[in-house]
Amino acid sequence: MLEVKDLKKSYGKKAVVKNVSFTIEKGESFGLLGPNGAGKSTTISMICGLIPYDHGEVLVSNHSVKKSPMLIKQKIGVVPQEIALYPTMSAKDNLLFWGKMYGLTGSVAKKRAEEVLEFVGLKDRAKDRIETFSGGMKRRINIGAALMHEPELLIMDEPTVGIDPQSRNHILETVKRLNEKGMTIIYTSHYMEEVEYLCNRVGIIDDGEVIALGSQAELCNRLAGGSVIQLIVENKSDEAIDAIKQLENVSQILHTDETNQLEVFVKNPHDRLGEIVSTAVHQGMKIVSVDIKEPNLETLFLQLTGRSLRD
Amino acid sequence: MRFLTIAFKDLNIRLRDRKGFIMMLLMPIILTAILGSALSGMFGESGSLPSTTLGVWNSSDDNLTEEFLDQVLQGKDMKAYITLKKYADEASLRDAVERQQIDVGMLIPSEWGEGLTKGEVKNVTIFTDPEKELQSSIIESVVTSFVDRVSSVYFATTVVAQELATEVPVSALVSDLPSITTDLANQLSEVVASDVNFVETEQDGEEPISGMQYYAAAMGVMFLLFNTTVGATSIIQERKTETLARLMSSPIRRSTIIIGKFLGTFYFSFLQFLVFMIATHYLFDVSWGSNLLQTVAVGFAYSIAVSGLAMIIAGFIDDEKTTDSVGGIGVQILAALGGSMVPLAVFPESLQRIANIAPNKWALESLTEIMSGTTWSALSLPLLVLSLIGLGALFIGSLRLRIK
Numbered sequence: 001m002l003e004v005k006d007l008k009k010s011y012g013k014k015a016v017v018k019n020v021s022f023t024i025e026k027g028e029s030f031g032l033l034g035p036n037g038a039g040k041s042t043t044i045s046m047i048c049g050l051i052p053y054d055h056g057e058v059l060v061s062n063h064s065v066k067k068s069p070m071l072i073k074q075k076i077g078v079v080p081q082e083i084a085l086y087p088t089m090s091a092k093d094n095l096l097f098w099g100k101m102y103g104l105t106g107s108v109a110k111k112r113a114e115e116v117l118e119f120v121g122l123k124d125r126a127k128d129r130i131e132t133f134s135g136g137m138k139r140r141i142n143i144g145a146a147l148m149h150e151p152e153l154l155i156m157d158e159p160t161v162g163i164d165p166q167s168r169n170h171i172l173e174t175v176k177r178l179n180e181k182g183m184t185i186i187y188t189s190h191y192m193e194e195v196e197y198l199c200n201r202v203g204i205i206d207d208g209e210v211i212a213l214g215s216q217a218e219l220c221n222r223l224a225g226g227s228v229i230q231l232i233v234e235n236k237s238d239e240a241i242d243a244i245k246q247l248e249n250v251s252q253i254l255h256t257d258e259t260n261q262l263e264v265f266v267k268n269p270h271d272r273l274g275e276i277v278s279t280a281v282h283q284g285m286k287i288v289s290v291d292i293k294e295p296n297l298e299t300l301f302l303q304l305t306g307r308s309l310r311d
Numbered sequence: 312m313r314f315l316t317i318a319f320k321d322l323n324i325r326l327r328d329r330k331g332f333i334m335m336l337l338m339p340i341i342l343t344a345i346l347g348s349a350l351s352g353m354f355g356e357s358g359s360l361p362s363t364t365l366g367v368w369n370s371s372d373d374n375l376t377e378e379f380l381d382q383v384l385q386g387k388d389m390k391a392y393i394t395l396k397k398y399a400d401e402a403s404l405r406d407a408v409e410r411q412q413i414d415v416g417m418l419i420p421s422e423w424g425e426g427l428t429k430g431e432v433k434n435v436t437i438f439t440d441p442e443k444e445l446q447s448s449i450i451e452s453v454v455t456s457f458v459d460r461v462s463s464v465y466f467a468t469t470v471v472a473q474e475l476a477t478e479v480p481v482s483a484l485v486s487d488l489p490s491i492t493t494d495l496a497n498q499l500s501e502v503v504a505s506d507v508n509f510v511e512t513e514q515d516g517e518e519p520i521s522g523m524q525y526y527a528a529a530m531g532v533m534f535l536l537f538n539t540t541v542g543a544t545s546i547i548q549e550r551k552t553e554t555l556a557r558l559m560s561s562p563i564r565r566s567t568i569i570i571g572k573f574l575g576t577f578y579f580s581f582l583q584f585l586v587f588m589i590a591t592h593y594l595f596d597v598s599w600g601s602n603l604l605q606t607v608a609v610g611f612a613y614s615i616a617v618s619g620l621a622m623i624i625a626g627f628i629d630d631e632k633t634t635d636s637v638g639g640i641g642v643q644i645l646a647a648l649g650g651s652m653v654p655l656a657v658f659p660e661s662l663q664r665i666a667n668i669a670p671n672k673w674a675l676e677s678l679t680e681i682m683s684g685t686t687w688s689a690l691s692l693p694l695l696v697l698s699l700i701g702l703g704a705l706f707i708g709s710l711r712l713r714i715k
Contacts, residue, residue: 048560073562082553086320088327100316101561145557 001026001153001184002047007056009042016042018208019056024186024201026152029179031199032188033297039208040188041081044157047186048078060153074102077151081158083138084145087131091122091141094130095148102149109148116144120174136167143174154178155186160194172197192298204301211304220295227269228299229276231262232288240283244276254302260288263302313563314571321545321575322582331541335583339534340590346530347523347595363446364394366413366438368404375424379457389453405438414443415450427461430469520682524598525654527591528678532671533642533651534587535580535617540638542576542621547631550713569622569709576621580614600681605690609681612697613674619701620670622708629713645669650676670700 002024009017017039024030034040046053047060049069058065060072085094095113104112117123120140130138139159146154156175160168175198179185189195195202202219204212212219236255244264245253249272254263266272269292277287293299326332365384369376384393398404401418408416416438423433435454439447549555549572558568588606591597599606628634646652648665649672655663666672673693680689 045556050556050560070562070564073560076560078557078560080553080557084553084557086324086554088324089320093323097316097320098557098561101313101558101563103562 001028001061002186003057003059004043004047005057005059007043007046007058008054009046009051010054016208017046017053020205020208020210021056022203022210022213024153024184026184027179027182028201029175029185029187029199031195031202032186032205033190033192033195033202033301034188034205035190038190038205040205041157042208043205044078044155044186044188048076048155049073074149075152077146077149077154079143079146079154079156079159081161083130083142085130085138085141088129090127090129091117091133091144092126094141095144098145099148104149112148112150116147119147120144121170134164134167136163136170139163139167139171140174143171147178151183153184153186157188158190159187160189160191168194192296192301196297202297204297204304206301206305212300216297219297219300222300227266227295228293228302229264229266229269229273230291230293231264231276231280232290233260233262233280234286234288235284236260236262237284240280240285243279243283247272247275247279250276252303265299265303314567314574317558317568317571318574318578321572322578324545325541325575325579335534335537335541336586336590339530339587340594343523343527343530343591343597344595347521347526362392362394363415363443363449364396364413365450366396366398366404366407366416367419368398368401368417369419370421371419371423371425373422373424375427375461376419377424379424383453383457393450408438408440411440411442414440414446417450417454427458428465430462430465432458432462520679523595524682525679527587527595527597527599528675528682529651531584531587531591532613532649532675532678533646535584535613535674536642536645536671537638538576538580538583538614538617539620539624540634540642541579542572542618543624543628543634543638544631545575546572546622546625546712547629547634550629551631566709569705569712572625573618573622573705576618577614580617581611584610584614598682599678601684602681605681605685605687606678608694609674609677609690609697612694612701613670615701616670616674616697616704617701619704619708622712623704624708626708626711626713645671648672649674670697673697 004020004022007017007020008015020039020043022030032040032043042051045051047058047065049065049072052066060075063071065072086097089097092113095116096109099109099112113126114123117126120143122137122140122144125133125137130141133141143156143159146156159175160171163171172194175185175187179198185198187195187198196216199216201215202213203210204219212222214222241253241255241262244250244262249267250264251267252265254265255261264276266276273290273292277290280287367380369380380395383389385395396407396413398407398416404416404418407413418436418438420433420435423435426433435458437447437451437454546555549558555568559565585607588599588610592599624634624638628637648662649655649669650658650666651671655666655672655676658666673696677685677690677693
């Protein structure tokens with residue numbers, strides 16, 4: 001369905017996307033995970049034909065975005081990060097407008113608007129102005145506008161930013177249903193749990209590069225250290241950290257000078273916890289809190305970059 | 312035709328913005344009322360005679376004098392302007408002038424009318440209040456004109472009678488001469504009393520326009536100029552909320568979006584112009600000229616110019632606040648330069664030349680010319696200039712327009 005090959009984009013001397021490559025099969029739900037500023041939105045914008053790429057190729061159903069932009073735009077539905085709607089127009093008028101931009105007319109457009117309103121659960125608010133909606137409802141219409149022309153590929157750029165948990169769940173359920181109906185989805189987010197819930201395959205992007213790509217299981221298996229024991233301590237010292245590093249099954253320790261936090265990558269964390277804590281105490285550190293994180297995309301990102309997804 | 316969908320969407324959004332629409336329509340109407348009334352004296356609209364109260368002491372009791380007072384000074388043309396008051400003696404007449412109870416005093420000597428029919432001209436005395444020279448000159452002209460007519464009749468009658476007496480045999484004429492002379496005199500008397508000048512007057516040159524007319528055009532033109540800011544802000548908002556990016560990710564060309572945005576501003580501007588024109592016509596009786604098509608054509612071309620300028624502002628400025636500030640100041644400068652505040656004629660010549668850069672100057676000048684009466688050929692240059700400003704600005708603006 002989608003093939004992205006060696007995609008590059010620079011603004012001046014700053015490279016914002018560096019040799020990004022991935023493929024997505026028809027009906028797949030693909031997550032593009034990365035912190036803010038990683039290059040997710042730029043990659044998405046190039047796939048949509050919104051900004052030109054400097055190098056590489058984007059093929060949708062074997063058609064080049066560069067050579068057949070109109071054909072590809074007709075196949076794609078885009079849900080932008082912002083609420084890209086007209087606030088003084090009603091929900092229905094917004095949907096009709098965006099439908100018309102994709103070539104829907106007359107009764108076809110009206111019927112489709114009704115269906116979409118039903119699908120996003122806002123049929124009873126059809127005639128209300130967008131400006132009167134809550135953040136979550138706006139987000140739902142924002143998604144609905146991209147569904148009007150029944151795209152083959154739906155690209156969603158952080159569609160749950162800044163909304164309450166209830167609306168977020170509604171949106172996640174909506175996306176899940178769309179994928180179950182056979183729609184191919186690209187979902188970008190810096191919320192690991194959303195990607196874990198929705199996506200069959202994941203690409204982790206950081207500083208313009210894809211640093212990990214595969215199914216969730218494949219990616220978690222890449223975690224050499226298994227789980228992470230997170231320690232908040234007082235009196236942190238290099239000697240104490242070195243002593244913990246020497247312990248069995250400890251593969252890596254991440255820490256910064258600015259915080260009192262230690263991220264200890266370790267296999268069988270429940271077995272090794274007592275030894276790690278006693279070593280730390282023996283070396284003069286005071287333990288404030290302990291947390292065990294099971295292997296997931298967050299810990300993988302942490303291991304690969306030394307940073308949290310939400311840093 | 313998706314550009315039409317975009318344009319109508321923009322028009323729809325602006326019409327829903329009641330506050331904005333009222334401001335764009337109500338403000339120019341209020342300002343037209345204030346400025347048009349307050350500054351009407353600057354315009355050549357009061358071309359009628361000043362009203363005059365004329366005091367008369369008439370010591371002549373002949374028919375011709377009565378005819379002068381009743382048929383000439385109080386005839387159907389003059390009655391609207393001259394109020395006649397009769398006085399019993401010269402002293403009371405003088406006193407009335409001095410007390411400014413009347414504007415002009417007129418003393419008619421005894422047997423004045425009868426004397427005129429015999430070719431004897433007795434002087435009428437006019438008492439003048441120094442502050443009412445214009446009124447006294449008008450009365451003096453009326454008296455002089457009447458005396459000239461009567462004298463002409465007298466001399467014509469005399470000359471004809473003398474000629475007949477000389478050329479025709481006396482036997483044939485002797486019985487008829489008195490009656491012929493009387494008939495001739497009577498016929499010519501009708502000419503004396505007549506208010507017909509035998510000169511047909513026609514308006515030469517342009518109709519003077521009233522203050523209300525001028526400021527209706529000036530305010531209409533000035534407030535239409537605000538659409539440059541409104542149109543630019545609409546594009547900047549679309550850029551900020553990413554609806555512009557969303558439009559660009561739909562299967563429509565960039566040029567379609569640009570034309571759609573341009574037409575959105577154009578539709579609103581042109582509609583605003585038409586509504587303002589109709590409103591001022593019915594509210595303030597403003598005449599926009601005898602050729603409505605010319606007025607509409609100027610409104611159309613000016614709306615093109617305004618919409619093009621909106622695109623150029625959106626192309627060069629990124630945020631709404633700067634657009635509002637720059638637009639607001641720019642509109643004020645252009646309004647002043649283009650004659651919307653004070654008529655351009657009072658500016659020095661050099662400033663009038665600089666004013667040619669202001670599209671509102673071309674529009675205002677054209678509209679006032681239409682009000683005075685003008686030809687299509689005289690309008691062709693401003694129509695061309697306004698259209699070129701709009702299309703040129705649209706071209707430059709579209710080259711500069713960014714999506715994000």
